[in-house]
Amino acid sequence: MSRRIAIVEDDPAIRENVADALRRQGYELSTYPDRQQALAAFKTRLPDLAIVDIGLGAEVDGGFTLVRELRALSETLPIIFLTARDSDFDLVAGLRLGADDYLTKDVSMPHLLARIAALFRRVDVLSTPDHAEELVERGHLRLDLKRMTAQWRGRPVDLTLTEFWMVNALVKYPGHVKSREQLMSEANLVVDDTTVTSHIKRMRKKFLAVDPDFDAIDTVYGMGYRWTAQ
Amino acid sequence: MRWPRLTLSIRSKLLLVSLVLLAIPLVGYSFVREMENVLRTGQEQVLLATARAVATTLHDRPELLERRAVAAGDDASLAAAPSTGEIEQIVKSLRRSSSRIWVIDRQHRLLALEGGLRRDSLEATEREPGLWERIAEPVLRPLYKLLLERPREDFDDALPEQVLSGGREVYSALSGVPASRWRQTTDQRAVILSAAHPIWVGDEVVGAVVVEETTNAVLSLRNRAIEQLIAVTLAVFLLGAGTLLFFASSLSRRLQRLRDSAEHAIDAQGRVMHGLPAASDGDEIGDLSRSFSAMLERLADYTTYLERMADRLSHELRTPVAVVSSSLENLKSETVPDSARVYITRAEEGVKRLNLILTRIAEATRLEQMLRHADRERFDLGRVVSGCVAGYAGAFPAFRFDLHLPERRIEIDGSPDLIAQALDKLVENAMDFSEAGRPIEVSVALTDGEARLAVANEGPELPAAMQGRLFESMISMRRDAATERRNTPHLGLGLFIVRLIAEFHHGRAMARNREDRRGVVVQMVLPLPNPEKSGATDTPNRAGAHARPDLNKADN
Numbered sequence: 209m210s211r212r213i214a215i216v217e218d219d220p221a222i223r224e225n226v227a228d229a230l231r232r233q234g235y236e237l238s239t240y241p242d243r244q245q246a247l248a249a250f251k252t253r254l255p256d257l258a259i260v261d262i263g264l265g266a267e268v269d270g271g272f273t274l275v276r277e278l279r280a281l282s283e284t285l286p287i288i289f290l291t292a293r294d295s296d297f298d299l300v301a302g303l304r305l306g307a308d309d310y311l312t313k314d315v316s317m318p319h320l321l322a323r324i325a326a327l328f329r330r331v332d333v334l335s336t337p338d339h340a341e342e343l344v345e346r347g348h349l350r351l352d353l354k355r356m357t358a359q360w361r362g363r364p365v366d367l368t369l370t371e372f373w374m375v376n377a378l379v380k381y382p383g384h385v386k387s388r389e390q391l392m393s394e395a396n397l398v399v400d401d402t403t404v405t406s407h408i409k410r411m412r413k414k415f416l417a418v419d420p421d422f423d424a425i426d427t428v429y430g431m432g433y434r435w436t437a438q
Numbered sequence: 439m440r441w442p443r444l445t446l447s448i449r450s451k452l453l454l455v456s457l458v459l460l461a462i463p464l465v466g467y468s469f470v471r472e473m474e475n476v477l478r479t480g481q482e483q484v485l486l487a488t489a490r491a492v493a494t495t496l497h498d499r500p501e502l503l504e505r506r507a508v509a510a511g512d513d514a515s516l517a518a519a520p521s522t523g524e525i526e527q528i529v530k531s532l533r534r535s536s537s538r539i540w541v542i543d544r545q546h547r548l549l550a551l552e553g554g555l556r557r558d559s560l561e562a563t564e565r566e567p568g569l570w571e572r573i574a575e576p577v578l579r580p581l582y583k584l585l586l587e588r589p590r591e592d593f594d595d596a597l598p599e600q601v602l603s604g605g606r607e608v609y610s611a612l613s614g615v616p617a618s619r620w621r622q623t624t625d626q627r628a629v630i631l632s633a634a635h636p637i638w639v640g641d642e643v644v645g646a647v648v649v650e651e652t653t654n655a656v657l658s659l660r661n662r663a664i665e666q667l668i669a670v671t672l673a674v675f676l677l678g679a680g681t682l683l684f685f686a687s688s689l690s691r692r693l694q695r696l697r698d699s700a701e702h703a704i705d706a707q708g709r710v711m712h713g714l715p716a717a718s719d720g721d722e723i724g725d726l727s728r729s730f731s732a733m734l735e736r737l738a739d740y741t742t743y744l745e746r747m748a749d750r751l752s753h754e755l756r757t758p759v760a761v762v763s764s765s766l767e768n769l770k771s772e773t774v775p776d777s778a779r780v781y782i783t784r785a786e787e788g789v790k791r792l793n794l795i796l797t798r799i800a801e802a803t804r805l806e807q808m809l810r811h812a813d814r815e816r817f818d819l820g821r822v823v824s825g826c827v828a829g830y831a832g833a834f835p836a837f838r839f840d841l842h843l844p845e846r847r848i849e850i851d852g853s854p855d856l857i858a859q860a861l862d863k864l865v866e867n868a869m870d871f872s873e874a875g876r877p878i879e880v881s882v883a884l885t886d887g888e889a890r891l892a893v894a895n896e897g898p899e900l901p902a903a904m905q906g907r908l909f910e911s912m913i914s915m916r917r918d919a920a921t922e923r924r925n926t927p928h929l930g931l932g933l934f935i936v937r938l939i940a941e942f943h944h945g946r947a948m949a950r951n952r953e954d955r956r957g958v959v960v961q962m963v964l965p966l967p968n969p970e971k972s973g974a975t976d977t978p979n980r981a982g983a984h985a986r987p988d989l990n991k992a993d994n
Contacts, residue, residue, distance in 0.1 A: 217758055225764035234772055251953035292756040294800060296807055314793045401897040405855050406808065429825035429858045431832070 211328060212236045214255035215275060217290070218265045222313065226259065226290070229317050230324070243270040247277055254282055260307075262291040262298060274295045274304060279306040288326040290315070296406055309369045319347060326369060330356045335409070348436065349424070363418045370395045371411050378425065378435040387432035399427040408433055447456045448693070452686040459671075467665040477656045481631060482618050485537070485649045489635035490616065492539060492647040495528050496637045525550040536651060541637070543645040544612055555630065555652050556591050585668075586661050589654035593627035607634040614638075620653075628873055629653045673707035676718040690916060692723050696730065703734050710738035749803035759796065763789045798931055805859075805935055809942045812853045816967070819848040819857065819882060819889055825863045827880050837869055842881035848889050851967045852943040860939040861891070863932035864960055868895035871958060884966075893960035899951045900958055936962060938977070 213235045217223040220241070235257040236256065240246035242265050248257075255406040258278060264270030273285055289302045289310045302310045309323055333354040344351040350359040356372045358365045369374060377394035378386055386394075395407075408425060415422040427437045446454075496502065502525055529539045529552040536556065541549040609636035610617035618633040632650040636643045696717075703714050714734050717727035766786050774782065777796070820843045827841045861880075868878045876896040883890045933947065940947040945964040952959050 219761065221761040222757065222764060225761065225768055229764065229771070232768075245762060292760070294753075294756075295804065296811070312755055314763070314796070317764065378906050403804075405859075409855075427855065429822040429829070429854060431825065431829035
């Protein structure tokens with residue numbers, strides 16, 4: 209059974225290009241130019257994954273609205289924002305609404321495919337009740353590489369896919385400094401340094417919310433970041 | 439032809455204008471003169487009336503005159519005449535104070551003389567001086583003395599022979615026509631007004647009555663009026679000038695304040711630093727301030743628009759670029775002849791570069807957004823800088839980095855990430871301009887209350903025209919060589935980012951040529967936090983003791 213991916217994007221060229229690329233990978237695609245059509249279709253049948261643009265035609269924040277409505281329909285449906293808007297504000301807003309990832313439109317096709325594959329893998333793992341866990345443990349940190357979930361001191365830390373990959377890259381060799389460029393490529397991310405900085409900042413905040421004494425992510429000025437071995 | 443421009447402040451101009459008030463005494467003076475004339479005419483009338491009254495009384499009693507004439511003819515001694523008393527009784531009853539009345543017969547013989555011209559108590563009538571007089575009198579007295587002629591009572595009041603016999607009014611009276619005359623005393627100290635009236639006996643003039651009085655009463659009245667006029671004028675002038683001065687001062691103060699805040703609202707690069715508070719005053723200056731404020735607001739909007747334009751541009755371009763790149767990726771999956779593949783590759787390279795440009799353009803804007811939400815913390819500037827420089831040494835082996843740090847910790851309030859980012863840009867900039875093989879100097883120096891993070895390189899100097907503008911968005915003085923070497927376009931955003939970060943730390947960014955003229959120093963000046971706030975870790979005394987050697991180092 210092939211996976212069904214829905215693309216909600218108002219620009220026909222991008223919509224069709226992405227759809228073609230995904231079809232070539234064997235996915236089944238349905239495309240919608242605006243929020244109303246997409247929502248009507250989702251209410252009859254949910255896709256397996258949704259790629260949503262924020263600005264949809266006349267609706268400047270139509271994508272945000274749609275994702276909120278979509279989350280009400282399904283808790284677990286993987287959702288990716290694919291948008292030209294790259295401000296921190298939009299990124300935070302998008303992730304807070306429950307999107308699993310946030311990508312700008314300059315993301316390359318292989319990167320996009322990697323994310324989609326990863327999200328489907330996670331869905332698969334979550335849907336099979338008994339599975340062999342692939343765990344990475346570093347002190348208080350516990351990463352489930354299959355489910356792509358993280359735990360700190362036994363409590364779950366809600367990381368996005370990008371953040372999970374970054375943490376994973378950091379803890380692979382604790383104490384070693386990872387440059388921003390390395391983190392970006394490990395997280396299949398094409399962004400600038402500033403975005404890495406703000407991703408790190410957000411990750412720290414998420415860990416701090418679970419444990420106020422968290423200080424395992426260390427900034428090495430001029431070089432990058434490292435996971436301090438405890 | 440140009441006249442030399444006279445520059446006067448509003449204050450001096452209004453003071454000049456207030457000189458118009460000095461016209462008040464002129465008007466007052468002419469009024470006083472008029473009053474004096476009226477008084478003199480009145481005095482003349484009164485004297486004539488008195489003379490007539492005496493003459494009329496004597497007219498009824500010709501025998502008195504006859505007898506006197508005889509007696510005079512006999513003896514020529516006035517005092518001895520027995521009837522003297524009777525005439526003098528009459529005259530005395532009609533006499534006015536400080537006037538002199540005499541009676542003569544046709545032969546100009548003096549028949550009777552009564553009264554004196556001197557007033558005995560000139561000042562006795564004056565009232566108690568008030569507060570104003572007590573204050574003003576000592577000041578004004580010399581002025582009065584200079585301007586006014588005071589009536590004197592020590593004049594020569596002798597009745598000279600020629601007056602008795604030669605007066606115009608006497609002749610006129612003896613010929614039957616009443617007349618009056620002003621004359622000076624022989625010693626020129628006073629003016630005497632004399633009025634003469636004939637004494638008729640039947641149709642015949644038998645003598646004349648002459649009434650005399652000095653003009654001193656009128657004169658002192660006039661003087662009093664003028665004194666008061668001067669005093670009042672002076673008071674009004676002082677009050678008026680004072681009010682104008684106060685008004686002018688408040689005007690110029692407001693204007694100066696407006697000018698100062700207008701000047702400070704825009705920095706040397708023409709950027710609007712902060713708006714102008716719109717004044718609530720309802721007058722023209724308030725209006726001016728409001729229009730300045732509105733103007734600055736529009737200017738700030740426009741500057742913001744220009745700064746945002748790059749960002750909007752990059753944002754708008756993102757979608758078409760994504761269309762191109764996703765199309766190219768799809769094209770790669772199709773069966774394309776090998777001869778066409780090379781074009782796909784070239785197109786992809788082009789798109790990649792375009793993407794990089796867009797990312798860089800957006801970087802400054804994203805940074806501005808980040809600055810708005812950035813957290814501040816206390817950190818050691820030296821540790822950040824040394825960490826970064828160690829990183830650069832590893833990342834750019836082609837360059838040599840010299841690091842100079844003061845020995846003590848340099849505590850800064852702000853964001854270490856941002857400082858590191860700014861240092862990245864400074865070093866990037868220095869490397870682009872550095873001559874091959876020459877070291878890049880990174881230093882932190884402490885001067886009073888400020889830390890200077892400087893990056894110096896050897897290479898071409900700054901063009902003079904660029905010095906103030908380097909830190910603006912999209913300004914670059916890149917040589918083509920630098921662009922080629924990095925194979926990335928340069929948009930001049932690096933130093934703009936440095937400036938934003940410096941301003942986030944309440945500091946500033948500066949670029950200048952090295953003192954040895956061998957290159958350029960770009961530096962960030964960051965204010966140190968107040969020692970009082972630094973907490974228990976370091977007492978102010980110790981901080982001061984530590985600061986001294988550092989200061990010396992900075993001077994070297």
